[in-house]
């Protein structure tokens with residue numbers, strides 16, 4: 326099932342120079358970049374993105390951190406993209422994340438865990454609409470796509 330998911334690289338990933346490494350992993354798994362931009366997230370955007378966590382002990386620290394310097398926002402498309410990306414990213418706490426995953430290979434801190442990835446197609450739709458207008462999401466063919474599915 327072709328899906329779109331929303332991902333952003335948190336300030337620690339940008340500051341540590343891991344942007345290329347992380348995007349390379351998604352490209353390697355056959356995911357298609359259909360939107361990409363750098364920006365400094367506003368507090369309003371961060372609070373909207375994380376509204377399910379409002380009131381939790383880590384909420385303010387999380388909002389402070391993700392607004393501390395620019396992030397890289399993207400939309401990725403591919404078969405089962407939500408699940409493929411979540412597996413590539415690894416568990417929320419890098420100490421629990423499997424080696425080979427992004428957080429398992431580069432992360433050590435649950436706040437500074439490098440990356441966010443939507444947990445469902447519905448969340449992805451809501452989250453990408455905070456940062457991207459429909460016209461900013463591109464549609465183009467990726468020749469490898471036919472090799473990612475059984476048919477064809």
Ligand SMILES: Nc1ncnc2c1ncn2[C@@H]1O[C@H](COP(=O)(O)OP(=O)(O)OP(=O)(O)O)[C@@H](O)[C@H]1O
Pocket residue numbers: 383387416417435436437438440441442443444
């Ligand atoms: N117990 C915690 N202590 C500190 N920070 C936390 C804790 N739980 C979650 N967070 C932070 O809040 C973010 C959102 O939490 P969530 O439970 O949605 O994790 P996730 O779905 O694995 O990660 P993400 O939504 O960032 O892809 C996490 O990425 C992490 O930075």
Ligand SMILES: [Mg+2]
Pocket residue numbers: 442443444
């Ligand atoms: Mg989440």
